[in-house]
Each structure stands twice: as structure tokens, then as C-alpha cells.
Amino acid sequence: MEQKRESRPSGVRNPPNRGRCSWTVLLLKASLFCFWIQGAPAHLTIIPWPQPVAQGQDVTLTVQRVLNRPFSWHRGTDTSHQSMIFKQPRAQNLKKGPAYSGREKLKPDGSLRITNVTLSDTGSYTLSLSTFPFGKLAKADIQVLAQVSRPSLTASSTDTVELRDSVIFWCLPGDPRESVVWFVDNKALTTSDRLELSPSNRTLTLYNITRGDIGTYQCEARNPVSAQRSDPLTLTVSSLSPTHKPFGAAKSSSLGFALAGGALTAVLGYFLVTRKGRRKSGEPVGEPGPGGGSPPAPNPKRIDVAYVNVLKPTGSAPWSQIALEIPPESDPNYQTLISREMNIYDQIRPPA
Template sequence: MGRLPGSWDPPAWSGPWKGLLLAASVLSSCLQPVPAQTPTPTPVTITPASPALGGNVSLAPQNVAQNFTSCNWHRSTTNDETSRILTYFPPPNPVQHNGPAHTGRETAGPGCALHIAGLTLSDTGNYTTLAPIPHGGAGTRSNALSVPCTEMLPRPTVTPNQTLVLENGTFTLRCNSSPSADTVLWLRDGASLTPSERLVLSPDNRTLTVLGVTRSDGGTYQCEVGNPVSTNRSEPSTVTVAYGPASVRIDPPGPITLTLGSPLTLTCVADSVPVPSYCWGLNGTDTNQTGSSLTFNPMTLDHQGTYECWAHNPITNRTVLVSVTARTRCGAAPVPPTPSPPCRLTTRGHNECDSLPG
């Protein structure tokens, strides 16, 4: 009588075929090792060879008959019902029956391979499978596989001692990561950094000190940690280098010729980080105008003279003055065209354009 649908029978130790006991130990270097067994050929292949906490692992028994009808996996060497993880029936109608030791993370596949996802330290132990060998036969083999406890590294973080640094100053960055990280690399704007006289690493590479800071040292810093099973990179941490103002100028450059009644905008441009504050003066007198641009409409000769721009960086406490000269000219007569008349100070007590008698 055939097997009823949905039912299962644990494979027998005797019958038409003899069983082969295959065992693998998923061990952790973080825990006490399982006592060593007599060295024999390893009957189970474990992939990857160094499973990691939080990762996945596959245990594949070797020398299994291609036409096997079922197999059991146990989390022990006793093979009792309480230690049974699952029973697997292969294609063409694959079925998996979970046992008392199933955690919800184990599945079986072709060749009676056992797959465990999301490894935890509780998965450490001996794993045993019973499956037929080709052409029958008798005998058991077992071997303990020592698998190191290697952590899937969490994402590290970078802690700068300051995020706004003065040019020619010093700053440090700390890579905060799991102790199980074997390697620590540093990157700026995505490119790896090489230690130098200015870029100094601590013995464990977890602290980066930048000496004699230059403008090119500004950017986003990251650390990348690694171990045999994983790598992870921190989120970018931005460091800004404060400098300037330098290379200050006024656009348009002088000398400037003003036309009465024609608006003019002067723009103060300074190479500075952070952006400086600006104030404007005319002939040494504060115009009470701020901002990088000054717009005015010259209506009298009072608008000519020397325009000054002060650029001040509150972080570097540096102030730079730049100036430009502006002269006023009178507009030409509309009809007929004649040369532009000269300007003079009139008797009405203010500067204006007027035509001198011919």
C-alpha cells in the first residue's frame, strides 16, 4: 500500500537500503567547541565555509542516492523525535514535514540539503541526517565541522569632533564599529584615503586625524569596515573647512561711468566659506546697505565717487575691503545730436547736469 497523501514515515535504519548517518556541527568560536571526533572524511559540505551571525548556511550531505525517497534532519546525534527539524520527500512531489526542533528558518532542498536562514548562536550544535547511499550498503560516518562565529557587520558610524574647521587647523574623525571588524578603511567623497604626514591613523585605524587642514580636506567622510563574511560602509559625515574671504572683487570692475537716470547694480564677490556678510559705503560713508549686491539709480552727481564693499567672515573673523570708482556723465541732447554737455555745480546748491552757454 502506498504512502497516503499528507502522511510521512521516518525512514528506517534497515530495509531495502541501508542508511548512512551524515553529521555536521555548526559551531561557534564564540562558544565552547564540541569535543573533536575521530577524523574521517567529511560527509557534509557546508556553504559558506564560515557562516555568520544573521547570515544563511546550507548543509549538503554527500554520497546520497539519487533515487532516495525521504530523509530526516536532526539537531543532535541521537535522532530522537524531539530533535527532528524536518523530514523531506524529494521531487517529483516535494514535501517538507516540520518537526519539534523546527524554528521556522529551516528548509530542505534537492539532495536532502538543509538551509538555515538568519543564523543565531542558538543554531550552534550537531546536525545529523539519515539518507540512503547508492547501491545500498551499511555503515555510518560522522565528522564535526568547526564553523567560526563571525558576525555580519552592522553599519558603522563616523563621529567628527567638529564639523566646521578653520583652515590650517586640526580635526579628528572616529569610526564607531563592531569589535569583530578586521579592517577599517577611510574615504573622502567616495575615494579611499592613504595615510600621510597630515592624515594620521590610530593603530586600530578607527581614528583619523587631519593636521594642517587645507581647503581640499573639506568634504564627506566615510569609514568602511570588513571581516571575512561582510563589509559595511557608514553614512557620509560632512566636514566644512572655513576660510577667507579672499579674492574679493566688485562686478562690474571700475572705473565705472554712470549715466544719470540709468539704474546700476554693483555685486561684491568673495571667495569665502561660509558665505560672508556684506556692507556698502560711498566715499567713506556707510550706505546702510547690506547683501552682496547694491542697486541704485544715479539722479545727481552725489552718486559718483568711490564705492566700497566690506566682506566679513564671522568664523575666521577676517574682513576684506574692496572698492571701485564711479564717475557721472550727462546724457546727450535728444535732437539734434550734439556732444554730451559737461557737468558743473549749479548755483541752485546741488549737483546736476546743465548746459554751459555757447
């Protein structure tokens, strides 16, 4: 039995296949999604170089992957229009934003180069990359430091006396962001017990100068991007002259002169007292004069006085050997100063 087909009026088309159309749209969307994912970098990284950078030099914010998608550079951490430096929505269509200063340049791989940087360029920079379904962001910081200026070296004194003087060196002006290193004869200064540095290393003190401290001194200021050394300063050291005796030696010398003067005064006083005593007792006190006459008979009580150089005792007549002795048969009022050796003073005899 034959099946009858339903006949349709002429001019009427079959309805479209809606299921087949839906699968086509889904395949197209999937292809586009894969294209966006493959074109976007998996991990976006920015490396600034050099870091830190000296004022007046150039710095580059290098992107690790080639940017083949729309992107934009921003000054700061936000991606607003006011912070935008560059925007490239598609190839060969670069736009400059409000944050563009005229010193920024865009490299072919999307990296950002800033020329002749200033201290105000210090801060964060953000790269915004358009990807589907979400965008990607990467941030980097740059630090701009000023060039170190040449320091000035001064000293409390450069002409010193050995073992008597101390010297203080100052390295100015002082910037807390800089470090200071000291040099002597172009070699790094070595530490010692007589050397003291301030916490900032800006002040150097040398105590009890010796001849080993003679040399040319310099200080060097440094920061991570530059260094400057001061003009040299020469330190001279003179030997301690005889007129500059230590305090102990001067004190001992003064004491010796005082003792010598006292001893000499005692000897002269004794001589005067002895002479006066002779005149009161009626004894002759001199030798016969040029007018003649017989010399007086020897006087057993006559006292001979010997004087020594008390200012410079000899090795054979030290101070410990100078004593006062009383002759056994003499008057108790008289004493004799006895020394074992005559020096520069002769025996003094009373005049006639």
C-alpha cells in the first residue's frame, strides 16, 4: 500500500532549520574566544631599567611579552583618562593622553621609555591591556635620585704637634640619603683606637696625633647612582720640641730647681752666719794684707767651708751624700757642710 505524500501549494518554501543555525553561531563564538585568549599574554610583567635612575638619565619600562592587543599606559596606579600617557586601540593608531609630557616614547613591543627623567618622575606606572572577557593590568615603580654634589672638607687644624694635638675633620654638606667614605692617600681609612666617626660618618676625629697620621685626607659622598670626592686636605705633624715638654717632665724640672735653689740659699746663709760669729769672738778672719805683718797663728777652731754645684750634682756627689756634720771640738753654733768632691765652686775664704 503506497504512502501518500502531502502536497503543498506551489510557491511555498520549507521552513529554515533553526537547530543547524544555532550550532554555527556557537562555533563562531568559540573561535573568537580562543583567538582572544591566544593573543593575550598569560602573565604581564614590567621591568624598569635602570633602577634606581639618576636625574637627567633615561629609563625604560620593558614589557616582557609583545603587546598585540589594544593597551594604554598610565602615570600612577589608576587607569583613568586623566592619568593616561598613551593609548593604542589598534595598530598604527596611537593616541596621547593628558599625562603625556613630551619626554615619553613608545617602543615597537609596547615598552615605555622616559628620557631626561626628573625627580618628579619618581612613582608608579600602570599598563592596561584589553583582553576578553577581562582586561589585564601590570604595575612598576621607578625611583629617580639626584646626582651627588662634591662635598667640602674642612679641619680644625692641619699643622699639628705629635702626641699633643687632636684634629677634627668635617665633610659637608650633609644629606641623610648619602653615605660617606674616608680616604688617606687615596686608600680607604682604616679604623684604630685613636679614630672616632660620627653616626653619619660626616665627622672624623683623630686623637693624640702621631707621625703615622701624616697624609692627604679626602671624604667621598655616595648614593646608588653617583659618587663625588672632596678636594684633598694635607695633614702635617711636627715632632715634640724641647720647649714643649709633657706636664710631668716640666713639674719634675721645676721641683729640682726649687730644691737646688733652697740648698744654695742654705749654704750662703751658713757662710754669713759663720763669718759674723768669727768677728764677734775676736778671731782673725783673713790672711795678712799687702802691708805686711805676720800671719796669725793657726786657729784650731777655724772652719773651712767647701761648696759644690748644687744645680748639677756630679755622679760622685749626689744629693744623698751632702750632709751637715759637727766637728767634735768645735763650738755647737758652727756646722760644716761637707762634700766629697769639689765641682765648679772653689773654696771660699773670708777676705782680710
